Amino acid sequence: MAVLGRICLLLALIVCVYGVGASLYGVRSGRTEFSDSGRRAVYALAIVLTAAFAVLELAFLRNDFAFNTVADTSSRTTPTFYRAAAVWSSQEGSLLLWAWLLSLWSSLALFLVRRRMRDVAAYATAILLGFGGFFIALMIFYATPFATTSPAPAEGVGLDPLLRFPTMMIHPPMLYSGYTLCTIPLAFAMGALLARRVDADWIRATRRFAFAAWLFLGVGILLGARWSYSELGWGGYWGWDAVENASLMPWLTGTAFLHSLMIQEKRGMLKVWNVSLVLATGTLAIMGTFLVRSGVLNSIHAFGGATLGVPFVALIGVLVAGSIYLVVSRRDMLRSEHRLDSMLSRESIFLANNVVLVALCFVIFWGTYFPLISEAFTGNEASVGPPWFDRYTVPLALLLVLLSGIGPVIAWRRATLANARRNFVAPLLSALVVLVVLLAAGVSQKPFALAMFCCAAFVLGAVGQEFVRGTIARRAIAGEAPPVALLALVRRNRRRYGGYIVHIGIAVLFVGVAASSSFQHAVEQRLSPGSSARVGAYTLRYVRPTATVTPKNDAAHTGSTLSLGAVVDVSKHGHHVATLRPSEGFYDSGEPAQGSVGHLIGGQAVSHISMSGGLTRDVWTAIAPDISAPALARIVTVGNRTLPADEAVVALGFLARAYLKNPPPAQFHFIVSPLVMWIWLGGLIVFGGGLIAIWPAPSAVRRRVAMRWRARSAHGLARA
């Protein structure tokens, strides 16, 4: 099987090289049959890589430990669901996923433009196949997913328990889809510059892909935050970690591009800026991929012992140099058709939003790569922590949310006083009401959070007003009932109203972030059964210990061998609120040196947090039981000495019973955090709004189908 995979990779590389050559020759010589053939090479690449991916996925599902990557990241005890997801948990597997997704998305993009903008598409084909070839070459020469060992080991190491979390199934594909989709606008932008066709065509062709990249990347980032919140036993969702930042940066420049491209479409301005943003977004996406694999920066998310630094630095160097050369050499073509009329117009608000987003990106870039920068200047590696990031990102985020409320209601070209009066009264009033209510409720000690709530209210007021006005206008024209009118309104202007919904989602999300980071109560305490801790207004009591021997199936079905936990009673002012059951799962390390019993629990220990989530607050609990308490350690030692491997599980039963009878004090981590749910809800709203905005308008689909039908019947008629 591995041979088949290796053949697929070799074929894929050949297809890439051929495709690059064919499309470049085709566009240079004007022989379209060659550029068409280059495009078909992308389809072929998608097919070959699908086969390669299927080979690897099958190897994981069949427990084929002859594959090194299967033996390293999977095992018979890893549940099937996580075996299927383990494919992309390794360096090699994730490279394959990257290349595979790239080939699929490129095929779709090139298929959609197959009859238009041929020369731009031909260059884009060559660039996309170049990326594909780069990743495939990495898999052939540096980290091959199809390396094998003979004879095959009987058992694998198993998937890292930290990754045994349901979103593992969709988080990496989402993120990688986002990254790979970022390269499609980049390829078309470069194609347009190379072919000297910098009209709005390439923007129209890739707008939807840029939007999809933005959407997938955003969802991927949020799923990662969710994983961090519920799996890492840390209780935070964002830590300004290098890899988190790496995924946020292209998202920020992508957001900027999605706004400024509207100015290019409407007014023919900002062409240089737009091209630069697209090129920056694509390059940042590649840099994000690089960061995880190079080992240059410390991160808990990076691939350990990664060695792919040099090829990636070369690729990024080529990308940056190529981008700068193209923009500078084509600058005459990128002249603006108009000038900014007024500082108070939608254009200038969009421009301000772009400046803020790029500034945010720069701050994050500087902070993320600071260890390298500082080493270059001072010779000492040093890093900046979350407080440094917060100092700059919090004010910028406030400004950004405020602008996202002003943008939708301010007039194009030049805002007048009448326009301001008509559009700004309702949003300002809603912000004011929120301010008064919150001050009356005594929320004044956190000025930034307060400001964020007011900005969010402003956005909701502004966007709500747009929806109400649009609905009323439709009712007046079509005489529809309000809900029908609202639906029709959104359906007729998907992009506009989908965008507004995204703004609502972002406002909701930031309210969640501001509230949960400013008004959080966290307590770490060692408790024995019966004792309790106070966290904010809540009392959490350690009722009794729990212990389960789970060689096959633990509650969350993640394949741990033993789980020790607690029943925690949550009450507020004497009233019972919830009963929580946090636990910690212990995993088999597979190392015989730890003894027949010791290895069963000697692997990674992972918190299974338990929380009572709600719209207003989350009560979050995690436990770290003391498994090395003397009484428990003795059982392991005795078991190691007396029990053979196949009976060792018995000792875990003793261990569990001893733990229940005489529980040693356990370390608890309690967090009461308001409005965390709003972050995930905001994310869902953004996703929904994004889907509405990206969906092809029904009229456009119908028009296309009708046109094709007409063309076909005309063709038929002509033949008859």
Add this chain to the structure above:
Amino acid sequence: MVWMNPARKRTVRLVVALSAAVVLASALIYTSFSAASPALSPSQLVRQAQPGRSYQLTGKVVDGSVRHVGNTLDFSVADRAGATTIPVAYTGTVPDPFREGREVIVTVDKQDGRFVGERDSLITKCPSKYKAAPAGEKQNY
């Protein structure tokens, strides 16, 4: 500003915007250098540590050194080569993968001659997550 011609006005605007950007960027760069904590190994830390400054200590958790005392976690961090060890008193969140023998990064400062970990600053470098096979090993085509 009425007396300026449009081109002049644009230039002024551009200069103002650019200078604002330069000022902000220098503030950013300046604070990053002053707020950063240098990453040091235990042996470097022993040589360079000054009281009142924070450092990012990187190294391996020494076998047998982990102890819970009340809410404080005591452990020692050693050089990769293992020569120098530094005891750290830490409070706050302990990441799941933390255990003896693992590589950790923890922000510490020197207080009264001993090293105290900054709250919630402990990061574990997890060797098994995303494990990449060492080059040259287990590759028999």
